[in-house]
Amino acid sequence: MTTETITADASGTFGLGDLPVHRIGFGTMRLTGSAAFHHGTPSDRQRSLAVLRKAVELGVNHIDTAAFYFSSLRSANELVNTGLSPYPDGLVIATKVGPYRDHHGAWGTSARPDELRGHVEENLRQLGRDHLDLVYLRRMRQDSIAEHFGALAELRTAGLIRHLGISAVEPRHLTEALRIAPVVSVQNRYALDRPDPAGDELLRLCGEHGIAFVPFYAVAGEAGESGATAAHDDAVLSVARAHGATPAQVRIAWTLHQGPHVLAIPGTGNPDHLTENVAAGALRLTTAELTRLDRARTQTA
Numbered sequence: 001m002t003t004e005t006i007t008a009d010a011s012g013t014f015g016l017g018d019l020p021v022h023r024i025g026f027g028t029m030r031l032t033g034s035a036a037f038h039h040g041t042p043s044d045r046q047r048s049l050a051v052l053r054k055a056v057e058l059g060v061n062h063i064d065t066a067a068f069y070f071s072s073l074r075s076a077n078e079l080v081n082t083g084l085s086p087y088p089d090g091l092v093i094a095t096k097v098g099p100y101r102d103h104h105g106a107w108g109t110s111a112r113p114d115e116l117r118g119h120v121e122e123n124l125r126q127l128g129r130d131h132l133d134l135v136y137l138r139r140m141r142q143d144s145i146a147e148h149f150g151a152l153a154e155l156r157t158a159g160l161i162r163h164l165g166i167s168a169v170e171p172r173h174l175t176e177a178l179r180i181a182p183v184v185s186v187q188n189r190y191a192l193d194r195p196d197p198a199g200d201e202l203l204r205l206c207g208e209h210g211i212a213f214v215p216f217y218a219v220a221g222e223a224g225e226s227g228a229t230a231a232h233d234d235a236v237l238s239v240a241r242a243h244g245a246t247p248a249q250v251r252i253a254w255t256l257h258q259g260p261h262v263l264a265i266p267g268t269g270n271p272d273h274l275t276e277n278v279a280a281g282a283l284r285l286t287t288a289e290l291t292r293l294d295r296a297r298t299q300t301a
Contacts, residue, residue: 110140134164
């Protein structure tokens with residue numbers, strides 16, 4: 001498929017609360033190196049900055065980041081601040097709190113509720129903002145998220161946060177959060193090659209409540225933080241050939257076809273891949289193609 005003139009608006013629009021965004025966004029995790037976190041080698045800084053600016057030029061107005069997205073030499077939040085500040089009107093920056101990495105990159109104990117303000121303030125400093133558009137509570141194996149989410153709700157009331165989301169949760173956690181404060185978005189791992197009945201139920205519930213569902217690792221699949229998967233089944237490859245598209249574009253298109261409330265945030269440090277990812281928002285799959293892809297997904301369970 002051609003990619004030269006396709007911009008993010010081709011994917012449609014959905015609201016993160018009162019903030020409209022194109023359904024194709026951009027995740028910053030891969031900006032910091034050849035693989036996420038401390039894996040791989042650090043990225044070329046100027047190239048990463050160019051990718052960020054190109055994303056905005058292509059109409060991307062939803063950037064997903066976090067203070068714990070850093071490699072030995074690169075910080076995703078610093079790149080976002082340097083590359084995009086002063087931020088254009090209409091650009092929504094989402095971040096997440098809860099997990100913690102020390103200065104050496106090792107994962108530490110996740111934040112207690114009373115520590116979440118410090119996590120929020122660190123994101124504010126790194127991004128150069130006086131408030132955050134959207135903050136996700138990333139659950140770290142807690143059975144209940146009520147106390148943590150309640151702490152973020154207090155920061156929302158204080159004006160440090162505009163909207164709240166939750167991440168890495170089960171359907172029961174959405175119910176729990178909604179008793180405390182409005183939830184505009186749920187971010188969970190969800191991919192074509194990863195059958196997930198609980199994820200399917202959460203996606204359905206989000207649709208019923210008008211809440212955005214934002215999968216991560218949708219392109220990476222089982223490869224996860226190591227990067228985009230190269231393990232594509234026959235159904236993905238066949239659909240890609242039929243559209244003159246890449247397997248990654250098919251995976252993004254499949255993600256968006258899961259509902260009008262589903263947003264995609266594919267990340268990359270490669271400008272060519274960025275253009276392809278954005279163009280995937282214009283890829284329309286037929287009912288037969290979706291059925292074939294869904295059947296292949298079910299059969300891998």
